[in-house]
Amino acid sequence: MTGAPLLAVKGLRTSFRTPNGDFAAVDGVDLSVPRGRTLGIVGESGCGKSVLSLSVMGLVPRPGRVAAGQVLLEGQDLLTLPPAAMRHIRGGEVAMIFQEPMTSLNPVHPIGAQITEAMRAHDPGATDLRARAIAALARVRIPAPERRFDEYPHQLSGGMRQRVMIAMALACAPKLLIADEPTTALDVTVQAQILDLLRDLQAETGMSIILITHDLGVVAEMADEVAVMYAGRVVERAAARDLFEDPQHPYTLGLLGSVPRLDEDRPRLLAIEGTVPPPFALPPGCRFAPRCPFAVAACEAAPPPLREISPGHHVACLRAPVELAA
Structure with a gap:
């Protein structure tokens, strides 16, 4: 993955104003998508995946707004463009497949x-x-x-x-395609056909893809790189092979442990204890700390930075890599 990325998201923060105050559905996200490659974004419902995609497209519904950050498409910050220029980008340079086609089609x-x-x-x-x-x-x-x-x-x-x-x-040969849950509610045979189609079209056109899903199997099959989101933040980012072979964030471990595998004989699947914190009561430190079996006192003091623990593998966890790998 050499050269400048097609898309670079830097410090993106998208907030919503409510009677209970403002909350950030996307909070300080950094991502990049190389040309001709696929970035998978995974996480539970409500983690900010779809809001991130709408922020890139300039389609955040009111009362939401992009409060900070940059969305650079070939070096041009889309957040600074006037509405007419953004309409030219939207659909022409960057296109999106929404979650439910029956509600997206007229x-x-x-x-x-x-x-x-x-x-x-x-x-x-x-x-x-x-x-x-x-x-x-x-x-x-x-x-x-x-x-x-x-x-x-x-x-x-x-x-x-x-x-x-x-x-x-x-239709207009975009350089970047954002696919938000493109296989939701489809049976496995049709799902496989859609994924094969996207892969073939990418090989034919050279477009980049952002694949947003909660299905780890889809990500394993399609993505070159994976970003794991939790409570509005990216907690782990790595090449797909590295993430599946050596997950380092406790949340990623929990997600992978909850998926049945044919090559393992486990009496019970792993379950992540607790629930996702509400947006108005986020913990001051690591947002996953209240549910994390590896948490220590330092995890509750300040948000952990997304740091590189090995080439191309970034984790927002104070315990990574030594303790989790042990």
Whole structure:
């Protein structure tokens, strides 16, 4: 992974104002995505994964706002761009596949019209939009794309709707694709087909991918690098092989220990004790300390920095690497 990354997120903080005060759903996140590579972001529901992706896209809903940090796309800070310039970036340079295609697609418009709308927005002078949209549907392996062009979302299966979302996202050849839970609610066969499709399209176009999921199996299959988030912060970041072979943060250990494995005979799966702290009552030190079996008094004093413990392997834990590896 040499050269400048396509995307670099530095010190990103996204907060929400509520009657109980402000809280940061994303709190000081640093990430980078090399060209042509896949970054997997994992964590429990509510850890900030989707808010992070919406922050990159400039789509944080009110009363949320990006309070600090930088989102650098090829060196250009997207957070400083005016709305018109960001609309040009969104969909053209950076595209996103949202979690649930049935709620993301407009139910009263044919899917072909929705794909051509995205094309028209970024290329107002284009004339062959129908042919391009049909080609986009064929590219994501939708059968009979000419007929599907005029069909409505409710006429398609869940897997086909997800393929339509991918076709729409790739319609303008983005450099970066953000896939937010792209296989949620799909059966394992369709899930495998979607992942194979994303992998083939990445090889064909050279785009970078941010894959957001809670499914560690999907991450193991797709990602080159993995970032583990907990309570709005990245607690571990490493190459996928290193993270799965040598996890160092107690939270990562807990996540991996909760997944059944065919090569191990365990009477019970590991369960992480306790619950995620509410955003208005976060502990002053390590946010995982109240649930951590390795915690010591120093863990509760101050937030641990995300530090490099081996080449390319970063962990936000005072006990790593010696005690956890022992």
